[in-house]
Amino acid sequence: MNTILECKNLSKVYKNAVALNSINLSFEKGRIVGLLGPNGSGKTTLIKMINGLLTPTTGEITVEGEPIGVKTKNNVSYLPDRNFLPQWMTVGQVVRYYSDFYNDFKPDRASEMLKSLGIKENMRIKTLSKGTQEKVELILVMSRSAKLYLLDEPIAGVDPATRDYILRTIISNYEEDATVIISTHLIADVEQVLSDVVFINHGDIVMCDTVDNIRQREGKSVDEFFREVFKC
Amino acid sequence: MSWSFSNDKPIFQQLKDIIILKIIKGEYPPGSKLEGVRELAITAGVNPNTMQRALSDVEETGIIYTMRGDGRYVTDNEEKITEVRNGYLAEKIAGFLNSVNELGLNKNEILGAVQSEIEKRGEI
Structure with missing residues (x-):
């Protein structure tokens, strides 16, 4: 079976707002997918449901054919869109914390990446800048050998040079049969590492296609195309 | 340092052109072995699937070929390179x-x- 993630007639309704409106999506293994949409379009809601943090109102989600649960959580590595590390711990402590938590965590991989970004393991999380905390978080998430990586706004708060490093980190660390879903609105920066993109707006899937198809058909970059589709 | 791409063409086509140019210029000399798909993808800063597709396209021109189980090589047929x-x-x-x-x-x-x-x- 080549499908890693499947969403069928998936809806999420909050008290007085429809966050996702009966969407259908399916992704193969080995892809890097950009989940693109304006603020409040439903990106984070979708990611949280795949991850089991939110329950769908209707519809179903499967990861590797399994409904969301303990089994799928072992295969999914999730980067939330806000800082989540315990502030009192040191970098080394959170690495060991992750190592205890996840069987598929590779501490060597984490140490190597921390070193190349000049982040010392004896530094305390609360003394790190917001951008550096984001780097540590991404390193932790990418140091697992997961089947599905869900990265919610992974590059929003870091400088352009680090963005390049992070994107290279993503390409070089995901396993060949793993799939990475990156939600972002900084399309120009991620476009060339993506294989597919999903445009999402007001809870609907506007489009789902490969980057090459879009460029070929539209004669412009996905970034330019996005600006056109979502023109305010 | 990643390679740079323009906005108006699919990335795999631009990759194909860049690789062919590197072979023509001798940056990848005749008979030499190319890096693996993933290494090349990281160097270029692109998706490995896209790099794979570009390499298959370059292969169709005949200036690179695949040795089963060993990777890709630049042809040592210099006439072929001149032709391209x-x-x-x-x-x-x-x-x-x-x-x-x-x-x-x-x-x-x-x-x-x-x-x-x-x-x-x-x-x-």
Whole structure:
């Protein structure tokens, strides 16, 4: 079976707002997918449901054919869109914390990446800048050998040079049969590492296609195309 | 440092052109082994699937080939590389001619202008 993630007639309704409106999506293994949409379009809601943090109102989600649960959580590595590390711990402590938590965590991989970004393991999380905390978080998430990586706004708060490093980190660390879903609105920066993109707006899937198809058909970059589709 | 891409063409096509150019220029010498798909993808800063597709396209031109289980090599057939280089040159010249076409110059005027531009530079 080549499908890693499947969403069928998936809806999420909050008290007085429809966050996702009966969407259908399916992704193969080995892809890097950009989940693109304006603020409040439903990106984070979708990611949280795949991850089991939110329950769908209707519809179903499967990861590797399994409904969301303990089994799928072992295969999914999730980067939330806000800082989540315990502030009192040191970098080394959170690495060991992750190592205890996840069987598929590779501490060597984490140490190597921390070193190349000049982040010392004896530094305390609360003394790190917001951008550096984001780097540590991404390193932790990418140091697992997961089947599905869900990265919610992974590059929003870091400088352009680090963005390049992070994107290279993503390409070089995901396993060949793993799939990475990156939600972002900084399309120009991620476009060339993506294989597919999903445009999402007001809870609907506007489009789902490969980057090459879009460029070929539209004669412009996905970034330019996005600006056109979502023109305010 | 990743490679740079323009906005108007699919990335796999641009990758194909860049790789062919690197072979023509001898940056990837005849007979040499290419890096793996993932390494090349990281160097270029692109998706490995896209790199894979570009390499298959380059392979169709015959200037690289796959050794089963061992990876990809640049051909050691230098005639083949020359052929591809001439094709590349012809394509560039055709593009140039199309872009100056609207000036309405005749053949000799264009040739003369190219000639004098080359002389002005001394060397290209």
